[in-house]
Amino acid sequence: MYSNFKEHAIEYVKQVVQEDDVGNYSNAFPLYMNALEYFRAHLKYEKNPKNKEAIT
Template sequence: MYSNFKEQAIEYVKQAVQEDNAGNQAKAFPLYMNALEYFKTHLKYEKNPKIREE
């Protein structure tokens, strides 16, 4: 279940970078924020302590 959070976060980042590069910062910002939330959730459920440290 939790493994999907990382992939979803990466997809949000990719979309955000595309919007950012196109000059659409207003669209990019919420995408970056969504990515951050997904990364935080992924780390919350990550079982490998090495990954949680990074």
């Protein structure tokens, strides 16, 4: 289940990049926040210290 958190976070990040590229910063901010929440949730379950470090 926890692997879905990382996948969702990555999808949000992809959307953020698109919004940033066109200058829609007000749309990008909530997407950043959602991505951060999913990454935080993923970190709770990540066992590999190198992966944890890369995400943080």
